[in-house]
Amino acid sequence: MEPMKIMLVDDEERFLSTTKKLLLKKGLEVLTAASGPEALELLRTHNIHVVILDVKMPGMDGMETLKAIKHTYPLVEVIMLTGHATVESAIDGLKSGAMDYLMKPADMEDLIGKAEEAFEKRQRIEERIRMAQMRKTMKSPREILKEEV
C-alpha cells in the first residue's frame, strides 16, 4: 500500500517547516503550501491524499480553498485547522465537504490521528471504486468522474 501523502496549508512558514519535519519523521510524505493557490497548484501536480487546511489565511482563505479542492478533487480528504473555536466555522467547513476539524493549537498526535483516519477513509473509497470498476456492472456519473481523475 502506498504511504499517505499529506499536504499542509498554512500561512505560518515556521509551522509548515516544523510540522513537515515531524511528519516526515513519522514516515509520511509531506508537502507544504503557504497559500490556497499554491495548494491547488500542488494538488494539480501531485496525488495528495489528505490536506490539513488552515481556515484563516490572507488572500484566498481556508473556506474558499476547501471549496475549490472539493470541487476539483472530490476524493481528497480535507481537515480544517481553525483558530476559531466556534462550532459554526467547523460546521461550515463540514458542510462544504471537510472531513473533520482541529482546533489550534492542535496536538501533533491528534493531527496525525485525524490525518490517518482521513487516509483510511480515502483508501476505503478508492477500494470500493476499484471493486466497482472491476465488476463493470454499472457506471454511475460519480465513477465516470473519478475515472477522469
Added chain:
Amino acid sequence: MEFLSWHKHCVTLLGDDIRQERFFVDKPKYQNLRRSILTSMILIPLVTLILILGFGYYFFISSLQSSTIATVKRIVSDHRHMIDAFLMNRKANLDFVLNSYRYDDLTDPEILAGILSRLQKESSAFVDLGVFDSQGIHVNYQGPYKLAGKDYGGSPWFKEVMQKGTYISDVFLGFRRIPHFVIALKREKDGKAWVIRSTIDTHIFNDLVEKVRIGKTGEAYLLNADGIFQTERRSGGNLLERDPESISKPALHSGIKTSIQENAKGESYLYAATWLREKNWLLVVRQAKEDAFKALYTASYVLALITLLGGAAIIGLALVLTNRIIRRMEWMDAEKEELGGQLIRASRLAELGEMSTGFAHEINNPLQIMKSEETMMNVLLEELKEKGELKSSPTLTELEDSMSQIDLQINRCAQITQAILKFGRQGDPVFQKVNLQEFIPEVTAMVKKKADVHGILLSQEIDGNTPAIEGDPGQLQQVLLNLYNNAMDAILSRHGVEGGKLVVGAGLRGDGKVAIFVRDNGSGINPENQKKIFSPFFTTKPVGKGTGLGLSVCYGIIGKMGGFIEVKSETDTGTTFTIVLPSFEGDGSDD
C-alpha cells in the same frame, strides 16, 4: 474591565438599592420639583376656593344685612304711621268737638256727657273729657274722676296749650295705675279762649307697639324726649322708667335712623328709631344682633367649616398626588438612566467581545507553532536518547520536566483563548423548542458521577407544569454545566466530600416565564463579589484553575435567549442561581 459589568449587575440584581442610592443623589432636584408642584397644587385650588367662598360670603352678608335692616325699618315706619294716625284721629275728634259746640254748650254737663259717650263710640281710648276756661279753671268734667272746679291755671300743660293751641302729654299713671296720656286743644272766639282736654287710654297703641315681634328678640317701644319708656319693653324696661341704654336718636322729623349698639351687658342690638310726627316720642324697634343676623352666623360657621375641610382636602390630595407624581418621575428617570447605561454597557461588551476574539485568534497561531516546536523538541530528545548521545542524568530529567511544563503552559494558554473565543463568539444561537422536563435531567445526568464522587446529594425539583422554552440546547447545556461545576466547587470548598447538596429545579413563574434554578449549600459568594461574578475574567479560583469567563458567557447566552440570570447568595449558607427565560410560544403540536 469590571466597570463594564458590575454596574449592570448592580442594576439587574440589586436594582432597588441602586435606585434608592440614585434618589439620594438626585434628592435636591426632586425636592425642588416636589415643592413647586405641591405649591401650585395647593395654592391654585385653595385661592380659588377662598375667593369663591369670600365673594359668596360678602354678597350673602350684604344682602342679608340690607334685608334685615329693611325689615326693621319697614316695621318702624309702619308702626309710626299707625301711632301717628291714632294720635291724629284723636286730635281730630277733639278738634271736631271744639269746633262744633259753643263754649256755653260745653259747660253744660249733660251735653258734655253726650259728647263723651259719642267720642267713646268713636274710640274706646277716650277716658274722660274736660273743659277749662282761659284762667285754667276746670269748668266742666265728664269722666270717672271728680276733677270739676279745680284750677289748672299754673300747670305747665295749660300754659303750653294756651300758648301753642295743642298739647299732648307724656304717658303717666292715673289714679287707677293705668297708663294714660292727655290731649288738650284750645279754641279762641270773640276774644274768649277755652280748652278741652281728654285723657286717652294707651292700651290701643300699647298693643300696636308691644305686639311687634321679629325673630326671637325683636321688639318695639316708645320713648319720650327724655328717654322715659312710654310703653313696656318686653325684654325689660317698665313703663315710665328711664331707658338704661341711651340710643343714638335721629334728628327731629328726619326719618329713620338705624344703628348697632352694645348695651352695658355687652349684648349688641340692631336699632331702628324714628320720631313720631304728632308728639315728640321716639319709636324704637330693636333686635339682638345675634338674632337678627343668625343666618349670617350660621353661614359663617358653615363657610369656615367648608374652608377648613376643603383646605384640608386640597392639601391632603396635593400631598398624595405630588408624592405619586414624584415617585413616578423618579422611577422613570431611574428607568431611563438604567436603559441608557445598559445600552452603553451592551455596546462596550460587544466591542470587548470582538476585540478579545481577535486577540485570541491571533494568539492561537503562535501557540500552534510553539506546540509544533515543542513536539519537535521532544521527538529530537527521544532520538538523541535512542542513539545514546544523551545519557540519563539529573540535568536531562530537569530538561524533560521543563519541556513538560512548556506543554502544560501552552495548553493553559489554549484553554484561555478558547474560553475567550466562546465568550466573544459572534454567531447567533440556533433556536429550537427545548422541553425542560426532559432536557434538565439529561444534563444533570452528565454530572451525576462527579457529584457521587464528591459525596454531593444531587436532587431535582422540576414542576410538572414547567413549559418548554425556545433556545439553543447546546448553549443551554453549557450554561447548566457551568452552574453545576461552580456549585460543586463551592460545595467542595465548604464541606469537602460530605454533606453537599445540589438542587436543580424548574417551574412556571407568575408572569408566565420559566425559572430554572441551581441551588447549592456551598461556601456562598460575598456581596462584594456578587456584583462582579458576571464580569469577564472575574474569578475567585486559584491562578490557572479558572478563566473567569464561564459566568459571563452564561450571561451572554441567556441574554441572547431573551432571559436573564440572577444570583442570591449568603456566605457560608449557599448560593442560588436562577435563570429566567420566556416560555415557548409556538403551537403545541410542533415538536
